[in-house]
Amino acid sequence: MKTLYRLSTLLFWLAVGGFAAAPQWLPEPLSQTPPSRATGTQPRLTPAEMARHNREGDCWVSIDQQVYDLTLYTPTHPADPAVILAWCGKEASTAYHTKNAGRPHSPYADRLLPRYRLGPLQP
Secondary structure, three states, X not given: OHHHXXXXXXXXXXXXXXXXXXXXXXXXXXXXXXXXXXXXXXXXXXXXXXXXXXXXXXXXXXXXXEEEEOOOOHHHOOOOOHHHHXXXXXXXXXXXXXXXXXXXXXXXHHHHHHHHEEEEEOO
């Protein structure tokens, strides 16, 4: 009986550890990968161009002078999509870095962001 208890406890903690580490091993879902922009040069993205993408279904934001197309990501955002939709077509660096509550985004969010990058924001 003692052996069964130890074995079941060991298997339980191995399962817990596996679930905790799974996000590091699993690839990102394909549904979160936007279509790529197949161009040889960086597109010229002006504030006026970015401002035209200011609604659900067409959402671009600027974070740290880079423009990101968050259209495909918005529905899968862990928080309410309205959090992102409020910033569509706008400069959102402060909102991203503080989550409007003084807390930074997770390292996972920082790793996810580059896949939505369109290019630098031009003055």
